[in-house]
Amino acid sequence: MGELKLQMNMDEYLPLRDVVFNTLRQGILTGELEPGERLMEIHLADRLGVSRTPIREAIRMLELEGLVTMIPRKGAEVSRISRQDIRDVLEVRLALDSLATKLACKRITDDQKEELKRAAEEFVEATVSGDATVIAQADVKFHDVILAASHNKRLIQMVNNLAERIYRYRLEYIKDRANHARLIEEHAKIMNCVIKGDEGSACIAAEIHIVNQENNMLSQIEE
Amino acid sequence: MGELKLQMNMDEYLPLRDVVFNTLRQGILTGELEPGERLMEIHLADRLGVSRTPIREAIRMLELEGLVTMIPRKGAEVSRISRQDIRDVLEVRLALDSLATKLACKRITDDQKEELKRAAEEFVEATVSGDATVIAQADVKFHDVILAASHNKRLIQMVNNLAERIYRYRLEYIKDRANHARLIEEHAKIMNCVIKGDEGSACIAAEIHIVNQENNMLSQIEE
DNA sequence: ACCTTTATTATTGTATACAATACTTGAAAA
């Protein structure tokens, strides 16, 4: 038992910088750490029970992810996201999600087709449950399957990075029951096109899906 | 005079981590640091005359840029780039460059149109000079103008990041005199379409331009 | 009362010290 736990620790081993990175990242994405909030090293170090070194390294990583902004000799702060930033992200995401869908049509494996069907079903079930977190997870899962089916690692990484930035706004959209029927329909449409390998229709379906999300997010922002 | 120098130093101030980051980045891009080469902290620190701290932070940044790969408790090495990686990058780059061109058609300013004309001319002049570095710079400049004309910061950042990865292969392509005539022609075509605001034709021209580069790079890789 | 200047403090930037782990070399035994 102790042996097993030790083994588990070995598998779970993460440098503290990565633990800190994940923690801060999560905090920023959930909004616990607000845009503009200063990230002071000693303060964070004390709170997380580590030294400044891993904190600093995590901040360097968050900086390159774009989640924090450095001000020289002043320190890091949670990046302020402007409406224009969101528009920029959505514009790129539309192109990349469309690409992912196109590639998925060509390259999806039989296993992934099954996985996609399952993901679509689970999304429907999730909407019934009504739990926002579950719904959001199911939606992410569905898109992840398509993304994975593109078999392009770089693309997967880039889309995930973009999705991260608009996570909170997407969540609002997905939570709203008024959108569920449409989401289910759009998922079904995309799924069928991808499984059939109909690139043209799949791209169009995916683009409609994204554009609908976009419009909602942009109107959220204009509040 | 001393005053002025002090002022300059203030402007030029960069944390050591950024100096190290740029140095290592340049080394990797030029091939001075070869793929698979280990990056040992003390060794680098001694060579660059700094302590391990800025070295480590620079490595964290390079890691997120994808230029180095971490092996837990083993350290960093220059990322090995597989043929598949290049294919993945090119696939995404095609989509993003096409998007950039499309957006440039809509948003390019009059100043940028002039700049684009100048960049195209300077590329022609550069090919006459025959200096590989000058040609490469002129080509980068041309594409940078179009990219800037997209007025999408995120897109600019992502394309630059992708371009970074294939820099060396692109250099080979651009250096080859046999390609110059075609490059000049393609640039002219793209430029005219963008200035006219003809999105459809501009995208097609840009895609042809990229595909030609792609084919060359991919055949380079298969050596 | 207000501005300026100076002292203090808080915070980042950098270097070093210590701890833990993985690799290497050499010797001893099979």
Place this chain on the structure above:
DNA sequence: TTTTCAAGTATTGTATACAATAATAAAGGT
């Protein structure tokens, strides 16, 4: 001769110490 074990070494991971700078507060002069 080969294999295994162990000691030593090299290297990363983490913590702390020191230096430089910027923000703040207090004191003094006008």
